Amino acid sequence: MKILIELYTTWFKMGLFTFGGGYAMLPMIQREVIEKHHWATEDEIMDYYAIGQCTPGIIAVNTATFIGFYQKGVIGGIVATLGVISPSIIIILLIASLISNFSDIPIIQSALKGINVAVCVLMINAIRNLWNKSIKNIASFVIFFTALFASILTDLSTVWLVILAAVLGIVMTKAGWLKNE
Amino acid sequence: MNELFYLIIEFFKTGLFAVGGGLATVPFLYEIGEKYGWFTIDTLSMMIAVSESTPGPMGVNMATYVGYDIAGIVGALAATLSLVAPSIIVISIIAVYLQQFKKAKIVQAIFNGLKPAVVAFIASATISLFMSVFFIEQSFAFEFINWKSIALFCFLYFVSLKYKNLHPIILIIISLMIGIIFRF
Structure with a gap:
């Protein structure tokens, strides 16, 4: 359970603080995933990135799934992914409700x-x-x-x-x- | 209910076929907008701007936005989760066979073909965006050219060439202010 919470909060943080996704996320992954939690080595991250690029889907999500999967199987992959997309969902919901109210002005x-x-x-x-x-x-x-x-x-x-x-x-x-x- | 169903199908398809991340989702989103009339290319363009100025991947942002527009918070969650579901499935399978996958020549061959094609798909969606920005009423006659937009484009393009490391937000803010001042 503890690892799931850690996966969620760590990826939540990465979703919240990186603009543009993809490679913009690398420095943050380096600090959080490699140095702080030791969930992967630098080489492994590079592998995940390379694969994330030539497989379908968003690179940030693909990388999160990899890390989560190797920690706690499919559930780990799902939790890490939910973590990285949660900030976007919250922020965009706020913006969407604002824009639909003001877009006629x-x-x-x-x-x-x-x-x-x-x-x-x-x-x-x-x-x-x-x-x-x-x-x-x-x-x-x-x-x-x-x-x-x-x-x-x-x-x-x-x-x-x-x-x-x-x-x-x-x-x-x-x-x-x-x-x- | 029906719309929610199509929302889930379409975003799942996008998640499954948009290879290359980020901008690769744009052509799919453009297609969804055209097919169902859920949003116009102006909305898509605005979402690209929002995505460049807020955290988070564009595909996720767009799915959340469109889903919310169609079916409220339930729609937002449904669209976003459908978009990432294929990734979770595909990556979980690859994670098990990582070493074999890395060595597979066919994967590299497929990617060789996809790389240039993805640039073309993005370019095609961008051409549609250009049409809507530079021509009034989607008509290509000379008198419908939107000269204000063309002038602003040239200015911003020059700025982006001159200051290569400029953050996209700066360009967006400049264009927003010019849009207001000159009543675009």
């Missing part, structure tokens, strides 16, 4: 329209970063444009496009056009 509408533009900039910058990391040869370039046109021009659900991309990945790696890093 003209000045708030103007503010939100301005924010939309900032989000465009954030997205462009994020895409540029991802592009540099992910598109490194002709094969990945081909996959990018195939996926882009398929998602703009067809009504196919992203679910099918993800499956298609996975198949392309297998075929092109087998053919030697894509290399494992």
Whole structure:
């Protein structure tokens, strides 16, 4: 029981104090998970991160599940995950109830329209970063444009496009056009 | 009741297929908004801003927000738990077979294909966002171009290039104030 409470509170803290999730969480994980609780070593965390990135779902949640699972099985995984998402749920519920009350006010509408533009900039910058990391040869370039046109021009659900991309990945790696890093 | 059911199905699907974390959920969320009319791309954009300025992963934030909008607190919890359920299941299985999983060549091959595709999915959702921000009434005629937004975009983009380590919150606050002052 004690370990479950510790898992919950530790991951709650990490959910509360990291902005942006993913790699932003690493320093905090280092302090709490590795140094304070000795739940994992540095190498293990790196493994969990690498796997969390190429498996479905949110990286923070995936890492929390790993740590929790190795401490206390499936229950541990669930408790750690609940810990890391609890702060988001509370904060967003507060914001959501505020916004739905105020969103009709003209000045708030103007503010939100301005924010939309900032989000465009954030997205462009994020895409540029991802592009540099992910598109490194002709094969990945081909996959990018195939996926882009398929998602703009067809009504196919992203679910099918993800499956298609996975198949392309297998075929092109087998053919030697894509290399494992 | 029906909506709650679809909410659970859709967010479970997102949790199961959004590979790469964070922004990878955006195209799925965009699709959900279009399919059910639960929220517009403006709401999605606002949530991206909220997620960048509050703690917590964007997928979780968005699920909570949409769920609350559709079915109150019950909806918020249902959507969020559906989103993380696939992770818990998948990771628990992988955790048991960690060593085999790490060595499996096929996993790496799949990821090789997914990496560029995920960038494309995010880009596609972003193009829709651009359309709604830079054109009034979703019409692409010249007279419907939103010049104020384009001017602000150029300014903010320049700022973000000049100050590379600027926190997203700063950009959001600048844009919020300009939006109010110039009555966007």
